Amino acid sequence: MSESDPVGQAELNVAETIGQLMQFWGFKRPMGRMWTLLYLSPDPLGAAELGERLRMSAGAVSMTINELLKWGAIRRTWRPGERRDYFECEVSIWKLVRRVLHERELTLVREAKERLAGALGTIEAGAVTTEASEVLAFKRSRMETLRNLAGVGEMLLGAIDAGEAIDPSVLQAVVAAGAVEPNREDP
């Protein structure tokens, strides 16, 4: 099947490349590889064929397929007479990216923001502590910066998610938040 077929080989190379990109983006490599194979195929492929071409066990194929289904990256289809399932991929990469941004990154940033706000609350509670109020004020201000950054991230992701173009002024905010506070002290 694939002993010395240059085209099939090239497809596997592409699959591997995309697989690595996906892995870098926090997904499992097999997901990227499988999606790519479908993306390069004019018609749907069956689980058996996918497993054979990617050298994956039936179990791994099943798991990977289900994860891809969960993300809406592939769809199940059927052929008239045939018994087994076939799969075709979601072609719109932009749609996929947006979904991940919405369901994963946005959630993550929101959680982080809340946790940061929580820590800030603890600090501001003016708890009885041994630290000098000067030091405390410093820490509070740094935590505020982090929480604000999380807020900016949330806004950015929300904007992309809503399909809005990114407002450059928002990016300026990021720059500003990070560039302030030149950190000078010498006792």
Add this chain to the structure above:
Amino acid sequence: MSESDPVGQAELNVAETIGQLMQFWGFKRPMGRMWTLLYLSPDPLGAAELGERLRMSAGAVSMTINELLKWGAIRRTWRPGERRDYFECEVSIWKLVRRVLHERELTLVREAKERLAGALGTIEAGAVTTEASEVLAFKRSRMETLRNLAGVGEMLLGAIDAGEAIDPSVLQAVVAAGAVEPNREDP
């Protein structure tokens, strides 16, 4: 030191939160935790203190410090009389993000683009193959889309790296590239 100190605890919470974000972004969690501790400290800290507060072994502390130094996320400083090293963090988060975008993501995307171009070349070489030319054309076109997307990514990263605001029209290109090709065929 940290038995029931609410402020210290809050700091560790923040460190943990940022650590998880960093891990999600492809770095090691200890890196984020250590950077955060320095970010929340008015003056530089020594390796021993960092290890103690984060409950890391001396070895782990050393490795983490070196990685942070490599990314320019912290700097080595010294105190007049003292013998051991102290560390202070890079405060500009934007500067850090840009550096990573430049050294890591950009490289990654470039490599991917080249590999995709390579595969495309193989296909276009019109190798003797058993596949119908129609199928071949389909695959070629899909590979072109992927390569073009990589190109757009490269441009975006380059723009951010150069400090330019993101041109919304570029984002449009992403949308277009992914949204085209409604994938219809029924034999």
Add this chain to the structure above:
DNA sequence: CATTCTTTTCAGAACGTATTGAATGTTCTA
């Protein structure tokens, strides 16, 4: 309803990565 085909599940194996802690290296002081 039994048979056959296909998919899913899951315990265990394999793998890669992170962490430890003792040994080694380095740098300063006396």
Add this chain to the structure above:
DNA sequence: TAGAACATTCAATACGTTCTGAAAAGAATG
């Protein structure tokens, strides 16, 4: 130069994740 203080390295190990393969479950057919 010897010794002390500190930093670094690295083999061993602990840990978590992914993959396998066989068994179970599910679905269509005769």
